[in-house]
Amino acid sequence: MGSKRRTIGVDLGGTGISFIDMFSPDEVNVRYRIDTPKTRDEIVAALIGTLRGLMEKRDLPKPAGIGVAVAGQVGEKSIVFSPNLPFKTEYPLGEELERALDLPVTIENDANSAAIGERIFGAAQGMDDFIVLTLGTGIGSGIFANGKLLRGHTGAGGEAGHIPLLPGGPLCGCGQKGCLEALASGTAIANAYREKTGKIATAKEVCGLAAQGDAAAQEVLRTAGEWLGAGLVALINLFNPQAVFFTGSLSKAPDIYFEPALKKARESSFGTSGKDVVIEVSKLADAIGVIGAASLPLL
Numbered sequence: 091m092g093s094k095r096r097t098i099g100v101d102l103g104g105t106g107i108s109f110i111d112m113f114s115p116d117e118v119n120v121r122y123r124i125d126t127p128k129t130r131d132e133i134v135a136a137l138i139g140t141l142r143g144l145m146e147k148r149d150l151p152k153p154a155g156i157g158v159a160v161a162g163q164v165g166e167k168s169i170v171f172s173p174n175l176p177f178k179t180e181y182p183l184g185e186e187l188e189r190a191l192d193l194p195v196t197i198e199n200d201a202n203s204a205a206i207g208e209r210i211f212g213a214a215q216g217m218d219d220f221i222v223l224t225l226g227t228g229i230g231s232g233i234f235a236n237g238k239l240l241r242g243h244t245g246a247g248g249e250a251g252h253i254p255l256l257p258g259g260p261l262c263g264c265g266q267k268g269c270l271e272a273l274a275s276g277t278a279i280a281n282a283y284r285e286k287t288g289k290i291a292t293a294k295e296v297c298g299l300a301a302q303g304d305a306a307a308q309e310v311l312r313t314a315g316e317w318l319g320a321g322l323v324a325l326i327n328l329f330n331p332q333a334v335f336f337t338g339s340l341s342k343a344p345d346i347y348f349e350p351a352l353k354k355a356r357e358s359s360f361g362t363s364g365k366d367v368v369i370e371v372s373k374l375a376d377a378i379g380v381i382g383a384a385s386l387p388l389l
């Protein structure tokens with residue numbers, strides 16, 4: 091597949107907003123990042139200002155469209171709710187941007203957007219059944235089944251991070267206990283390390299400590315990896331994917347996190363579905379946020 095049409099991607103995150111203006115991941119016109127302003131109106135103004143600047147400066151064909159990836163629930167051309175952004179009630183961001191910029195705008199959940207990016211520009215090209223798991227502070231997922239992005243009845247489908255794995259387990263950000271996210275995410279790793287050692291460390295620091303031989307850090311990562319494996323088994327049994335791709339900051343975690351996950355996925359999945367499924371870190375992992383967003387106008 092691939093494409094040579096110019097598109098603009100915006101990854102709207104709680105701490106930063108990333109922009110990309112590109113023809114493909116190998117042919118990028120410009121990448122740009124700003125800190126996320128505090129209020130909704132400031133965010134909208136910053137988006138319009140930055141996007142206008144991107145479009146005016148370039149002696150390039152008119153973009154096919156703008157894609158915006160948002161952590162949270164989205165509607166058609168709107169953000170319905172985002173826990174980490176000042177969008178607590180539905181806001182028609184897509185319509186606002188279209189009015190201001192005279193280009194088609196697509197709004198998509200960030201995990202779904204990553205899956206779309208993987209299918210248009212990454213290793214999932216030509217695949218009809220695959221899953222992108224975003225392993226970071228939380229765990230998100232984008233699921234393609236039978237060639238279609240799984241959205242569910244109200245658009246909230248494919249929330250693999252909230253598969254309940256351990257009744258009575260650690261409290262999850264969603265309010266339930268024992269979700270995959272509460273057991274295997276970066277937040278889960280930092281919490282488990284603090285409980286085990288009394289020391290405060292980020293997931294990234296725990297990964298560094300494990301690589302240096304810290305036994306407690308290694309055990310925390312191994313246990314989190316086993317839970318990730320249980321989550322993979324659930325997904326493989328339900329969707330029989332051809333591949334699972336990891337993105338997000340934890341996709342850089344040491345092998346001690348991934349080895350038990352892969353072992354569990356290979357050995358415990360139903361029938362033969364775990365044997366030949368490709369499970370690997372996405373080659374686009376570092377930029378899938380903006381690349382996924384930039385792929386949205388091409389879907």
Ligand SMILES: [Zn+2]
Binds near residue numbers: 265266269272
């Ligand atoms: Zn949850």
